[in-house]
Amino acid sequence: MSTIAAQPYTYVKNWKERTGGRVFGYFCSYFPEELLHAAGVLPMRILGDKENVALADSHIQAFICSLVRTSLDAALKKKLEFLDGVVFPHSCDSIQNLADIWRYNFPEQFSDVVVLPVWVDVPEAEQYLAQEISRFKSKFERHLGRQIAGAELSKSLDIYNENRSALAALYALRRDKPNAISGQTVLDIVKASMYMRKEDHTALLQEALEELRSVPRDDDQSVRLVLYGNVCDDPGIMHLFEELEAVVVDDDLCTGSRYFLHIEPSDGDPIRRLAQRYLRKIPCPSKHSSDFDRRTYLVNMVRQSKADGVVILLLKFCDPHAFDYPDISKRLTEDQIPHLLIETEIQPASIEQTRTRLQAFVEMLKEKKNG
Amino acid sequence: MGERRSPRIHAGSRMKEMMSTYYLGAKNAADNNQKVAWITSGGPVELLIAMDVIPVYPENHGAMCGVTRMGPELCEIAENMGYSRDLCSYARCDIGSAVTGKSPIMGLPKPDFLLCCNNICGTVTKWYEVLARLFDVPLVFIDAPFIHDEMTEGSVEYVKSQLRRGIKQMESILGKKFDMDRFSEVAMLSGEASSMWGETLALCKNIPAPMSAFDGFILMAPIVTLRGTREVLDFYETLQKELKERVREGVAAVPGEKYRLLWDNLPIWFKMRDLSEKFIDLSACMVASTYLNAWARYDLSGSDPVDAIARAYASAFVNESILHRAKLMRDIVEGYSVDGVIFHSNRSCRPYSLGQYDIKEMLTEWTGVPGLIVEADMNDERVYSEGPVMTRIEAFIETLKPRREARV
Ligand code: SF4
Numbered sequence: 001m002s003t004i005a006a007q008p009y010t011y012v013k014n015w016k017e018r019t020g021g022r023v024f025g026y027f028c029s030y031f032p033e034e035l036l037h038a039a040g041v042l043p044m045r046i047l048g049d050k051e052n053v054a055l056a057d058s059h060i061q062a063f064i065c066s067l068v069r070t071s072l073d074a075a076l077k078k079k080l081e082f083l084d085g086v087v088f089p090h091s092c093d094s095i096q097n098l099a100d101i102w103r104y105n106f107p108e109q110f111s112d113v114v115v116l117p118v119w120v121d122v123p124e125a126e127q128y129l130a131q132e133i134s135r136f137k138s139k140f141e142r143h144l145g146r147q148i149a150g151a152e153l154s155k156s157l158d159i160y161n162e163n164r165s166a167l168a169a170l171y172a173l174r175r176d177k178p179n180a181i182s183g184q185t186v187l188d189i190v191k192a193s194m195y196m197r198k199e200d201h202t203a204l205l206q207e208a209l210e211e212l213r214s215v216p217r218d219d220d221q222s223v224r225l226v227l228y229g230n231v232c233d234d235p236g237i238m239h240l241f242e243e244l245e246a247v248v249v250d251d252d253l254c255t256g257s258r259y260f261l262h263i264e265p266s267d268g269d270p271i272r273r274l275a276q277r278y279l280r281k282i283p284c285p286s287k288h289s290s291d292f293d294r295r296t297y298l299v300n301m302v303r304q305s306k307a308d309g310v311v312i313l314l315l316k317f318c319d320p321h322a323f324d325y326p327d328i329s330k331r332l333t334e335d336q337i338p339h340l341l342i343e344t345e346i347q348p349a350s351i352e353q354t355r356t357r358l359q360a361f362v363e364m365l366k367e368k369k370n371g
Numbered sequence: 372m373g374e375r376r377s378p379r380i381h382a383g384s385r386m387k388e389m390m391s392t393y394y395l396g397a398k399n400a401a402d403n404n405q406k407v408a409w410i411t412s413g414g415p416v417e418l419l420i421a422m423d424v425i426p427v428y429p430e431n432h433g434a435m436c437g438v439t440r441m442g443p444e445l446c447e448i449a450e451n452m453g454y455s456r457d458l459c460s461y462a463r464c465d466i467g468s469a470v471t472g473k474s475p476i477m478g479l480p481k482p483d484f485l486l487c488c489n490n491i492c493g494t495v496t497k498w499y500e501v502l503a504r505l506f507d508v509p510l511v512f513i514d515a516p517f518i519h520d521e522m523t524e525g526s527v528e529y530v531k532s533q534l535r536r537g538i539k540q541m542e543s544i545l546g547k548k549f550d551m552d553r554f555s556e557v558a559m560l561s562g563e564a565s566s567m568w569g570e571t572l573a574l575c576k577n578i579p580a581p582m583s584a585f586d587g588f589i590l591m592a593p594i595v596t597l598r599g600t601r602e603v604l605d606f607y608e609t610l611q612k613e614l615k616e617r618v619r620e621g622v623a624a625v626p627g628e629k630y631r632l633l634w635d636n637l638p639i640w641f642k643m644r645d646l647s648e649k650f651i652d653l654s655a656c657m658v659a660s661t662y663l664n665a666w667a668r669y670d671l672s673g674s675d676p677v678d679a680i681a682r683a684y685a686s687a688f689v690n691e692s693i694l695h696r697a698k699l700m701r702d703i704v705e706g707y708s709v710d711g712v713i714f715h716s717n718r719s720c721r722p723y724s725l726g727q728y729d730i731k732e733m734l735t736e737w738t739g740v741p742g743l744i745v746e747a748d749m750n751d752e753r754v755y756s757e758g759p760v761m762t763r764i765e766a767f768i769e770t771l772k773p774r775r776e777a778r779v
Pocket residue numbers: 065066067068091092093094095230231286315317318319320321
């Protein structure tokens with residue numbers, strides 16, 4: 001799975017050749033990809049590009065996050081030509097406008113936006129989202145020239161839930177035995193699930209879980225970290241943890257647990273279930289919720305995973321996260337949880353400064369831990 | 372080189388009085404037993420007016436901070452609290468002012484509750500979440516789904532349910548009943564004010580234009596903050612009279628007007644005077660701005676006020692696709708005989724700025740009118756470099772010459 005995570009496009013292109021199936025790109029953890037799956041389409045998450053921006057500069061200003069900038073750049077460089085469609089959820093302002101820019105520049109490509117509500121925990125949001133999903137479904141069906149049966153969608157929901165349970169099991173195992181698996185591998189596994197048909201991924205993951213279960217528990221005294229933030233797709237940073245002998249025990253990342261946590265009840269109208277799933281998942285900061293308190297959620301995660309500190313990884317120019325950060329930091333301080341903010345970009349930058357800061361942070365935690 | 376100032380608009384002093392009275396009223400609200408709510412600039416203020424709550428606009432206050440060049444100082448306060456320098460400078464100024472009471476008017480009165488509608492951006496959602504925690508007051512939230520293609524009936528229903536929810540929430544906060552008839556009346560007044568504002572702006576279709584967008588940026592305060600009240604109607608009536616008089620007499624906002632421009636995005640508040648003078652020197656009049664027009668689009672006719680408000684606010688200018696925005700700009704270019712478009716690529720406002728490159732291309736393709744993109748920020752002077760902006764504006768106007776001459 002690490003190979004797939006490192007070379008996702010190669011995997012996807014091979015899949016396409018092997019099966020003759022279609023592939024759609026999507027953004028964020030909010031697109032109801034189950035619908036694509038139900039129609040036999042492979043949903044593939046677009047997570048930016050590691051190359052420096054060249055062509056997107058004449059469409060997107062430099063003060064927009066690099067996920068948005070490099071993704072459009074990859075498309076303009078024709079790196080994503082193997083995609084049969086690109087779909088967007090409504091999440092942040094930048095993704096919202098990217099959708100319009102994309103659709104204007106690639107008019108031939110099938111594309112649509114599922115405009116999710118921003119307020120996720122009012123009853124009227126569910127009604128609205130169910131209608132919006134149905135609207136997309138009809139358009140998608142017209143494009144495919146075939147209907148998606150309720151039973152097909154239900155089946156996909158079950159397949160997705162199974163995958164989510166398996167990923168949740170992986171996280172539980174890691175909390176228990178963080179030395180058994182590296183932080184990088186865990187993120188690779190989650191990432192691979194964004195490029196594979198979920199049933200294929202679940203099968204591989206089950207094997208990995210079996211192996212992990214047999215690894216003995218080792219009571220070592222490594223510094224235990226929780227990762228918090230948006231996208232973390234930089235192996236450079238993950239390797240630093242290993243280098244510094246700190247273990248990652250849990251995360252609240254949009255390329256980590258926020259992608260898969262929350263599993264829906266397994267009966268009822270599939271469209272409703274789908275709407276519920278995206279409204280009840282752990283909300284991303286771009287969503288508004290009256291009841292969910294991200295600060296408490298994070299503190300609880302730290303307590304439950306017996307972490308020593310939190311590393312906050314924020315992509316530069318990400319408004320939703322940047323607005324939440326000060327109060328999160330304040331709360332962690334009040335609860336005496338050490339934390340470190342690291343600003344990231346999608347394109348790998350020099351890691352030296354990060355290494356120095358992370359090293360100091362981990363050293364401090366070590367001292368604190370071992371007295 | 373002629374006069375470096377536009378002739379003075381007399382209605383301006385009346386507006387100053389109105390705004391001072393309004394801010395004074397807001398400041399003294401507690402003493403007068405009145406409630407204050409902070410509201411976003413695209414929020415359905417009619418709800419508040421119908422409930423006799425004084426609306427206060429952090430964005431308008433932010434503009435004041437910008438004009439008086441307090442932006443950097445207030446932003447820094449927020450930055451020291453951990454708010455990134457990359458966040459909207461209105462939000463940073465507001466947070467900076469809220470925690471210190473600093474601002475040209477010594478801060479805004481504390482809110483009893485907040486009303487946030489995300490029809491202008493996702494920033495306000497996050498900003499008002501911050502305010503709700505900071506002041507520990509209730510937040511009335513109205514989620515208006517973005518319109519990429521068409522407004523769906525499902526979306527209208529969704530917004531309506533939230534308006535009804537908001538009304539209930541306000542009833543419980545204020546301990547009094549919501550008066551639907553009053554609301555209807557306020558919505559009607561507000562709709563009238565919006566169309567009057569539109570008519571006022573449309574006077575700039577005249578050649579020469581009697582008012583420039585620089586005047587407009589100042590004269591827009593009442594439509595932003597006080598729509599739904601009668602005094603706004605009276606005010607814009609007076610303003611219209613004055614401008615019509617100018618049109619009759621051929622008085623130009625920019626003496627010797629040669630070029631007619633459209634401004635996209637917010638003003639650069641801290642550079643208003645310099646820019647205005649620059650354009651006068653260049654004989655170029657900013658005859659319209661998408662920002663000004665944003666408040667001319669609230670169609671509040673219709674018998675059911677909740678329905679009318681839902682539809683009007685959900686289709687706010689920046690709540691629709693960039694294609695839609697480009698089409699509206701095309702209408703302005705054509706209707707106002709615009710020669711060139713200046714896009715303020717505003718670092719603070721991502722939803723308004725992201726897409727300008729493509730809009731520029733669309734406009735040139737459809738109308739032949741060229742555009743210029745200048746990088747700046749509405750409030751944060753620290754990211755603004757004067758030299759390049761001025762040089763590029765000069766060069767741009769120079770390129771308009773041949774076209775203009777061909778037309779005359
Ligand atoms: S990283 Fe932040 S700004 Fe970028 S797409 Fe994600 S939510 Fe939006």
